[in-house]
Amino acid sequence: YATPxxxxxxxxxxxxxxxxxxxxxxxxxxxxxxMQHVANGDVRLDDIISHRLPLSQAPLGYDIFRNKKDNCMKVVLTPGS
Incomplete structure (x- = not known):
């Protein structure tokens, strides 16, 4: 959990x-x-999602997240896109 x-x-x-x-x-x-709060729109996640990628680019998404490239906060991987 250690992060500088x-x-x-x-x-x-x-x-x-x-x-x-x-x-x-x-x-x-x-x-x-x-998840129900997210589905209802009670919670906004736009402020923490910095990257959206198709599931086919998962290795790239993990690399971006792991190495905090491009000021990455969270990556969302979308199947079927």
Whole structure:
């Protein structure tokens, strides 16, 4: 899970006395409810999807994501396109 964040404002957290906590969430437990929110349009994913590719270009998509090329955040692979 280790990822370097060169632009993370650690100093601002200290200055403002902000406590940051992290952990893992049981995503599989909530996936059905989350997907329903996406299907209903309650949740916008456009802000985090940076790349859309056909499934046939999956290796390229994984390379872009793994190496964070072109400021990649998330890649959506679409079957049949």
């Amino acid at each position: 964040f060169d632009n993370f404002p650690v100093g601002q957290f200290f200055d403002k006395g902000i406590t940051l906590r992290g952990g893992q969430a049981p995503a599989h437990k909530h996936i059905d409810k989350l």
